[in-house]
Amino acid sequence: MRLYNTLERKKQEFEPLNGNTVNMYVCGITAYDLCHIGNARSSVVFDAMVRYLRYRGYDVNFIKNFTDVDDKIIKRAHETGMEPGELAAKFIDEFNIDMQRLNVLRADVEPKCTEHIAEMVELTERLIEKGHAYATDDGDVYFRVRSFADYGKLSGRNVDEMEAGARVELGETKEDPLDFALWKSAKPGEPSWESPWGLGRPGWHLECSAMSEKYAPLPLDIHGGGQDLAFPHHENEIAQTEAATGKPFSRFWVHNGFVQINFEKMSKSLGNFFTTRELMNKFMPEALRYFLLSNHYRSPLDFSFDALEEAEKGLKRVYSALAQIDAELTKTKWKKSPFPEELETEMDAIEAKWTESMEDDLNTAAALGQIFNAVRLAGRVLEDKSLRKSEGAKKLWARIADRIRSWSDALGLFGSDPEKVLEELRNVRAARKGIDPAVVQAKLDERLAARKEKDFARSDELRDELAAMGVEVKDTPTGATWDV
Missing domain, CATH: 3.40.50.620 (HUPs)
Structure with missing residues (x-):
């Protein structure tokens, strides 16, 4: 070092x-x-x-x-x-x-x-x-x-x-x-x-x-x-x-x-x-920690609220990837099909560069960049229908999640439960915009009831009302989710 x-x-x-x-x-x-x-x-x-x-x-x-x-x-x-x-x-x-x-x-x-x-x-x-x-x-x-x-x-x-x-x-x-x-x-x-x-x-x-x-x-x-x-x-x-x-x-x-x-x-x-x-009363403490490590420690760090919001996006991206990997590892039926060796080699390089970054005068900014490279690699496999159910995908995803959680010991980041962090992050962002999660949930419940009764006009009205509040609704197989 x-x-x-x-x-x-x-x-x-x-x-x-x-x-x-x-x-x-x-x-x-x-x-x-x-x-x-x-x-x-x-x-x-x-x-x-x-x-x-x-x-x-x-x-x-x-x-x-x-x-x-x-x-x-x-x-x-x-x-x-x-x-x-x-x-x-x-x-x-x-x-x-x-x-x-x-x-x-x-x-x-x-x-x-x-x-x-x-x-x-x-x-x-x-x-x-x-x-x-x-x-x-x-x-x-x-x-x-x-x-x-x-x-x-x-x-x-x-x-x-x-x-x-x-x-x-x-x-x-x-x-x-x-x-x-x-x-x-x-x-x-x-x-x-x-x-x-x-x-x-x-x-x-x-x-x-x-x-x-x-x-x-x-x-x-x-x-x-x-x-x-x-x-x-x-x-x-x-x-x-x-x-x-x-x-x-x-x-x-x-x-x-x-x-x-x-x-x-x-x-x-x-x-x-x-x-x-x-x-920390306006932003998640982990987002502030992420921001403070996002530049090399010897460089000046220029603070702005926009920079903290970017830190939130970075935090959300990594935790979303971890949540998705965790979900895939529990639900997917794995096939013994060919898996490109170069993807494992790519992960080898990411691990080596993460260590190289930290060994080079504690360059946490570059180390965070390697974590995002690992997240992108996981996403590419997830989007490839020919790979995502293979034993190789399971092995690579498990490796990526394990590495990120191991690196969290050194950075003090990304070590919490993904679902809890994502919910807290959403609620903190909602509070800054004056959005009450209880009001959002009430409208989502009403929208679900309207959809069950096939009242799609009312369902669309409620989606528009939520959008006007600054809330984005996403319908998933397990129900509607929302974000700011």
Whole structure:
């Protein structure tokens, strides 16, 4: 498997350092609000990475933190009248609810900043002892950026060029404008903890270094997060960890791209901000997950409601194929007739290309393309009257369904009951258009009664009424079905 390593600026062959175990750390949310679609993309991307590594047989030790004390949390707590810890706990719970709906697996370890203050104090003390950090008379502790010769190696920034744009905020007593806070002295009304430098709290960058070192041997195999974290967060993590330990922090640094709205980065200030919750209240969570995996994880992902509707169509197409295959496998009487060998060979190629896509820097977009190739292959056999009842068709369909369901373990998609998903998908789409399924069913029942009484004029009227509502009716041997 090859992964793009931000540190080396190229794809590299990935193998874990310690036998079969992959030690992987991903920066989690700062818990002050409901998670937005950008948070969801990072969570889904790294969930797919963990799933695929496990699919390949690796034992993944997955660590994902929660920042539960921070300037944003304190500010929001003051605005709402809640205690900062209470606010953070609330939004961690809300995040977990959203991620469960998105089929994101929980991490093996989910450390919280406030539960690891002792480890952060100890790490800060080590840095001071080694001359990489210093305490001020005000009780703040800063990291000496210039004491770490490799500073800037992740982001490609030059320290001397950075100095021109650096500034010291009011009240800061840094030796150098580039230095960053490891420990912040307590301010009135803020959460604080005892330390050798007085009451205070850790700086944001410090927590990931302390917690990853506690739960995995260094260097990590993979450290991940959003593209916006590469600088300064991950750059600072590298500096403080490697200065303290003398070891590389992580062998691979992996970053996912931004979610854009009409080719602009999503932000509250631009008014183009969507929470994961509000989107999942209008679209099936699995459709949102499908959308988030439909582009390569390092590429920008342009959000639109049209794109989510396309994701629904993709979801419907795969689940419809699975439902049809399941039905065929239970009802068809099979014949021992010739079956073209090239169809099995075609499926061999699809399987190989699916694996090749995932092995090539987790290209889920290309992997989804191979799933649709498998669906098209199943459809071609289904439409061919000379093939569809052959033993060869049975074998191929069973193989296609088995492969798609196996791949669902790696993607977190297409693993549910097809009939239930198709019904839920239809009802979600109906709700967006203001269509009441109960009203539709009542009209279908009335139409069925009219047809039984041979009142075809009334039957046609009811079909027209349903069409005017935005409902398409399809008559099948087992009865009428409907869709939006």
